[in-house]
Amino acid sequence: MVSCPAWLVAAPASGHGKTTIVAALARLHTRLGRRVRVFKCGPDFLDPQIHALVSGAPCENIDLALCGEDDARWRLARAAEQADLILVEGVMGLYDSQPSGAELATRLGLPILLVIDASAMAGSFGAVVWGMKHYRAGAPIALALANHVATPFHAELCQQSLPEDVAWAGSLPRDGAAALPERHLGLNPAAEITDLVTRLDRLADALAQTPAAKLPPAVDFAARPAPTFPPLLAGKTIAVARDAAFCFIYPANLECLAALGARIEFFSPLADTLLPVCDAVWLPGGYPELHADVIAANGAMRSALQAHVAAGKPLVAECGGMMACCETLYDLDGRAHSMFALMPGVTRMQKRLAGLGLIAAALPEGRLTGHTFHYSTLECPLAPFLQAEKLAAPGGEAIYRVGRLTASYAHFYFPSNPAAVARLFG
The missing domain is CATH 3.40.50.880 (Class I glutamine amidotransferase (GATase) domain)
Incomplete structure (x- = not known):
């Protein structure tokens, strides 16, 4: 058994800021000298490019349908042997896709940091958090972060609305200078965003002032050897x-x-x-x-x-x-x-x-x-x-x-x- 602090970062839907929060957290902790490994739930090529550049290590995909549970478990355990922090970016909304990010977090014992775009809500922030926490069998949501808030008072209203069983992860203001450019297939490839690190440093600086900057609880991962294959392509x-x-x-x-x-x-x-x-x-x-x-x-x-x-x-x-x-x-x-x-x-x-x-x-x-x-x-x-x-x-x-x-x-x-x-x- 190997232990490592870990978050699964999720949201109610796409577009709430999961990718930027994960990348900014990776940037924040690597600046502090920590070894960070990032994973992406679901099929995605663009977000992992950003995470790999920021963390300095390949960003692997894990998904119960695409990759399988065994594949996810041994990759996470391998990362936990050397990492100081594991970050898993969810796919779409927490309960979207089958199996969903919620099921993956539950099966693998990953606590969830919930990111919500709060730009068009205040007191309803807590209602959304409560619904995401208690929908169906519920999901291991530990913290909730209010993204794109307008003012400190707006953030305070969101915090006051939280249910008692979900902690406050802080808030981030809307910041156009830190937003990541995108086109028809999603975010631009990392190599094309020439000021990517500068943008993420702005977000990392803001996150450093929030409870989300603290290391999450350690998660136990059962040590598993990597699968071995016969050398069927040897000499090719x-x-x-x-x-x-x-x-x-x-x-x-x-x-x-x-x-x-x-x-x-x-x-x-x-x-x-x-x-x-x-x-x-x-x-x-x-x-x-x-x-x-x-x-x-x-x-x-x-x-x-x-x-x-x-x-x-x-x-x-x-x-x-x-x-x-x-x-x-x-x-x-x-x-x-x-x-x-x-x-x-x-x-x-x-x-x-x-x-x-x-x-x-x-x-x-x-x-x-x-x-x-x-x-x-x-x-x-x-x-x-x-x-x-x-x-x-x-x-x-x-x-x-x-x-x-x-x-x-x-x-x-x-x-x-x-x-x-x-x-x-x-």
């Missing part, structure tokens, strides 16, 4: 796209490939003209629509990828990676951009969300879980190879195969079935 080199256009990568996926024995070589489809010498390629998701002109102009990379596929070598393309594999991408202005043309089809960006949810795909190689989240649509003459099904809602996502190319809007969580991943890339 996998070229992984990683740049501003292809940046949606779970740290656990890279760790899984390495544990299977693969050698990982990163490359940039934007800047490079050649692929690394490799046995397989992974094109993860990201923002090809924001870099479509550069992709269209990189004819050498297009030829290299086409030669890779023509040689019968595996290529896995996820969401933005699949968009880049198609023939043409139409941006929001209706302009057409040539892509890598590894499969027939056209993708079109739109302002309306086109796909969202956890999925599972019964591939011939094995079942993999993952998620989908995209604003583009695909027009493809190919019949889908199979359909990935949503876990908690109707619908799903088509998966396409062209030779050893496997492409879909799905983002897969590789540790959900490492043997399947080995067969997919091997």
Whole structure:
């Protein structure tokens, strides 16, 4: 058994400030010399980039549906062996998704710091806290923080409204200079926010004056060894796209490939003209629509990828990676951009969300879980190879195969079935 102070930071809904509070807490405690490990509940690539930069350590995802309870438990226990503080950012609202953040906190024994945007309420702050605490079987909410308050008196009204079984975590004023910029898929990638640390220092300074700055109670985590895998990818080199256009990568996926024995070589489809010498390629998701002109102009990379596929070598393309594999991408202005043309089809960006949810795909190689989240649509003459099904809602996502190319809007969580991943890339 190993113990470490830990919070799960949650909210009634998205948009209340979970990410900024978690990042500011991580910044505050790292400035004090503490080792902080941050986790993100649910499928997310953008918030973890911010948390990783601030904490100085990879931000891993834990989720009962996407990753599984065993996966979450051993990752938390591994972090607790070396960390002085563990922070887990919840997903959406505390009771959203199935299983919810509330269930994860209850099962894993994580106390909850509840963050509420109090900008449009005062006495109702306590009513929301009471409802979140006592809804259904209740959740282990210990503290509540009032975010975006207007004045000290506004904060005082919120504090006075709290139920007796939830402590006051303090308040933060609305501060436009500290807000994090965002676009259609969420917050901007951390690398694009040039003054990120400055913004978070402002929030950390404000948090330092609140009860939320104190270390939370220690949580006991049962020590568990990391799972071991046979070296099914030993001797294989996998070229992984990683740049501003292809940046949606779970740290656990890279760790899984390495544990299977693969050698990982990163490359940039934007800047490079050649692929690394490799046995397989992974094109993860990201923002090809924001870099479509550069992709269209990189004819050498297009030829290299086409030669890779023509040689019968595996290529896995996820969401933005699949968009880049198609023939043409139409941006929001209706302009057409040539892509890598590894499969027939056209993708079109739109302002309306086109796909969202956890999925599972019964591939011939094995079942993999993952998620989908995209604003583009695909027009493809190919019949889908199979359909990935949503876990908690109707619908799903088509998966396409062209030779050893496997492409879909799905983002897969590789540790959900490492043997399947080995067969997919091997």
